[in-house]
Structure formats: C-alpha cells, structure tokens
Amino acid sequence: xxxxxxxxxxxxxxxxxxxxxxxxxxxxxxxxxxxxxxxxxxxxxxxxxxxxxxxxxxxxxxxxxxxxxxxxxxxxxxxxxxxxxxxxxxxxxxxxxxxxxxxxxxxxxxxxxxxxxxxxxxxxxxxxxxxxxxxxxxxxxxxxxxxxxxxxxxxxxxxxxxxxxxxxxxxxxxxxxxxxxxxxxxxxxxxxxxxxxxxxxxxxxxxxxxxxxxxxxxxxxxxxxxxxxxxxxxxxxxxxxxxxxxxxxxxxxxxxxxxxxxxxxxxxxxxxxxxxxxxxxxxxxxxxxxxxxxxxxxxxxxxxxxxxxxxxxxxxxxxxxxxxxxxxxxxxxxxxxxxxxxxxxxxxxxxxxxxxxxxxxxxxxxxxxxxxxxxxxxxxxxxxxxxxxxxxxxxxxxxxxx
Numbered sequence: 001x002x003x004x005x006x007x008x009x010x011x012x013x014x015x016x017x018x019x020x021x022x023x024x025x026x027x028x029x030x031x032x033x034x035x036x037x038x039x040x041x042x043x044x045x046x047x048x049x050x051x052x053x054x055x056x057x058x059x060x061x062x063x064x065x066x067x068x069x070x071x072x073x074x075x076x077x078x079x080x081x082x083x084x085x086x087x088x089x090x091x092x093x094x095x096x097x098x099x100x101x102x103x104x105x106x107x108x109x110x111x112x113x114x115x116x117x118x119x120x121x122x123x124x125x126x127x128x129x130x131x132x133x134x135x136x137x138x139x140x141x142x143x144x145x146x147x148x149x150x151x152x153x154x155x156x157x158x159x160x161x162x163x164x165x166x167x168x169x170x171x172x173x174x175x176x177x178x179x180x181x182x183x184x185x186x187x188x189x190x191x192x193x194x195x196x197x198x199x200x201x202x203x204x205x206x207x208x209x210x211x212x213x214x215x216x217x218x219x220x221x222x223x224x225x226x227x228x229x230x231x232x233x234x235x236x237x238x239x240x241x242x243x244x245x246x247x248x249x250x251x252x253x254x255x256x257x258x259x260x261x262x263x264x265x266x267x268x269x270x271x272x273x274x275x276x277x278x279x280x281x282x283x284x285x286x287x288x289x290x291x292x293x294x295x296x297x298x299x300x301x302x303x304x305x306x307x308x309x310x311x312x313x314x315x316x317x318x319x320x321x322x323x324x325x326x327x328x329x330x331x332x333x334x335x336x337x338x339x340x341x342x343x344x345x346x347x348x349x350x351x352x353x354x355x356x357x358x359x360x361x362x363x364x365x366x367x368x369x370x371x372x373x374x375x376x377x378x379x380x381x382x383x384x385x386x387x388x389x390x391x392x393x394x395x396x397x398x399x400x401x402x
Contacts, residue, residue, distance in 0.1 A: 001378035035393045052066070076358050079353060159263040160256065166252065184234070187234075217373055262344075
C-alpha cells in the first residue's frame with residue numbers, strides 16, 4: 001500500500017509536468033494541471049502526517065514528529081486507563097453482573113448432577129450416616145444438627161479457612177483449572193462485548209479519526225489484540241498475565257487470612273445467608289427427607305444413599321431456581337464478589353498493561369502499531385491525493401468562472 005500511494009503521488013507529478021507543457025494548446029489542460037498540482041500538495045501533506053506518526057520524515061528532527069516512539073509510555077498509560085475506566089471500575093462490573101443469574105445456573109446444574117452420587121463420596125457419606133444413627137437418638141437428631149450447624153457456622157471464621165484452602169491449592173498447582181476456566185470465560189466475555197468496545201472507541205474518537213475510519217480500525221485492532229492476548233494465555237502456561245493472576249490469587253489468599261476488611265466482607269455474607277428465612281426453610285425440608293431415609297441408608301447404603309443423595313441435590317437445584325429470595329441473595333453475593341475483585345485488583349491489571357508497554361523498546365511498539373494500522377494509513381495518503389486534486393479543480397473552476 002505504501003508503494004501504491006507513492007506511485008500515485010509520482011503519477012500526479014508526471015501529470016502536472018504534462019499539463020504544464022501542453023497548457024497552451026487547450027483550456028482543459030488548466031483543469032488537469034490544477035488537479036495534479038493540488039493532488040501533489042494533498043499527497044505530500046498526508047505523507048508527512050502519516051510518516052510523522054512513526055518516525056521523523058526524511059530523518060529530519062522536525063518538532064512533533066515520531067509521535068508513537070516518543071510517546072510510547074503515554075500510549076501505554078492511556079491504554080491502561082482506558083481499560084480501567086471502561087472495564088475495571090466497580091459500576092461497570094456491577095452492571096454487567098446484574099445480567100448474570102449465578103443462582104439459576106447453579107440450580108440447573110444441581111437439578112441434573114452427573115455422577116454426583118457415585119464413588120467414594122457415596123460410600124463415605126453412607127458410613128458417616130450409619131455412625132450418627134448409632135450414636136444419637138433419631139428423634140432429636142434433626143433439631144440438634146440444625147441448631148449446632150447454625151451455631152458453629154456463626155462462630156466459625158470461614159475467611160481464614162478459605163484463604164488457607166486457596167493457598168494450599170496454589171502451592172500444589174490445583175488452581176490451574178480455575179485459571180483455564182477464567183481464560184475461557186474472558187474469551188466469551190470479549191466476544192460478547194465487541195459491540196460495546198466498538199461503540200466506546202467510536203464515541204471517544206476525534207472527528208478526524210471518524211472521518212477517516214480510523215476509529216473502526218483502532219477498535220478492530222484493540223479487539224484483535226485482546227483476543228490474541230487471551231489466546232496466548234490459553235496456550236502458554238508461563239504467560240506473564242498468568243503469573244500476575246497467580247500473584248492476584250496469592251494476594252487474595254493472603255487477604256482472606258490477614259485483611260480485616262476482606263474478612264469482614266466474607267463474615268457479612270455468611271451472616272446474611274444464615275439469617276435468610278429461605279435458607280432455613282430449604283434446610284428444614286431437606287432434613288425431613290433425609291431423616292426418614294437415614295435408617296434405610298445405614299442398612300443399604302449403596303442403593304438408598306444414591307437415591308436420597310441425588311434427590312437432595314435435585315431438591316437444592318429446584319429450590320435455587322424457584323426461590324427468588326434465595327437466588328437474589330446468591331446473585332447479590334456473586335455481584336459483590338466480582339465488584340470487590342475489580343475494586344481490589346483492577347489497579348494491578350492496569351499496572352500490568354502499563355508496565356508491559358513501558359518495557360517495549362520504541363522500535364518494537366512502532367513496528368507493531370505500523371503493522372497493525374499502517375495499511376489503512378496509506379489509504380489516507382491515497383485519499384488525500386485524490387481529495388486534494390478535486391479541491392484544486394474546484395478552486396480552478398471558481399477562478400476561471402469569476
């Protein structure tokens with residue numbers, strides 16, 4: 001495209017020389033000369049503008065040229081701030097999370113669990129139930145378990161336990177499937193929000209960028225870059241973003257164990273769940289069904305535990321789908337968790353983007369940006385040449401007419 005744009009400029013120069021030589025033979029050559037002359041001016045001006053983005057024209061240190069390499073750090077900061085202001089601020093995350101029905105999805109899965117009643121879990125739960133029946137009175141078992149469970153949960157600080165569990169999972173690399181799931185989810189989120197990104201870029205682009213269509217090109221490149229980054233994360237276990245994610249999870253595990261604000265947030269959700277009447281009603285119904293089957297479970301654990309345990313799971317799934325109050329509580333917790341994560345760790349993501357761009361040398365970022373949008377920038381030179389020529393014809397026509 002650079003060759004095409006330059007060839008067009010040379011063609012206008014040749015046309016100008018021809019029109020200048022033949023100008024006395026017919027008045028029409030004046031229009032041709034005006035077109036070629038103005039086209040050269042427009043083409044040269046746009047060549048200077050396009051070249052000045054990436055380097056000094058003709059190697060001359062003209063002020064306000066080589067804009068990209070000279071401002072690469074500011075470009076990185078601007079991109080990072082764009083991500084923070086449009087994707088990682090709590091109100092944007094909260095608005096997005098309002099559309100997600102976490103409780104409904106969990107309920108649908110629990111209503112139809114696959115293989116949930118098989119294996120060691122079933123046999124271990126059956127033996128536990130038999131031991132409880134042998135040691136406790138059956139009539140008092142339900143009330144005692146419900147009361148004790150509620151008291152224990154209220155007294156138990158679950159935040160340090162969650163932090164210890166997360167830290168242990170990280171130490172043994174058992175969190176990697178979670179990261180893989182997050183990467184796949186990020187790809188789906190990016191695909192679903194492509195129109196939003198395009199609209200944001202279009203709204204924030206200047207009139208010149210909209211006129212030349214660079215806003216659409218920039219949006220395409222941003223989406224392609226983010227998609228490439230996500231693909232690289234999925235393919236490369238040692239990707240820097242995965243390392244940052246590991247650091248974030250490690251920080252989350254630390255906060256769960258040592259940060260009073262995070263612990264208070266988790267304890268507040270726990271208290272809210274325990275105080276919810278819907279949860280109490282659900283537990284009461286489930287317990288009544290389980291109590292009637294406990295003796296049979298103890299006698300025939302393979303058949304009865306499988307059926308009752310599966311029924312309990314299906315009942316829980318049905319409750320999550322049909323009880324709007326319980327579903328609203330779970331969805332509210334999921335929304336608060338996502339918003340809290342964006343508020344607590346969004347700055348770390350922003351710093352990662354900014355520091356990554358800062359770490360690139362000027363030639364690297366210039367080459368990447370020029371390869372990404374350079375083809376379209378050459379169209380600006382072509383358009384400038386043609387539009388300049390038409391303007392020259394218009395000016396010559398006015399001059400001849402008046």
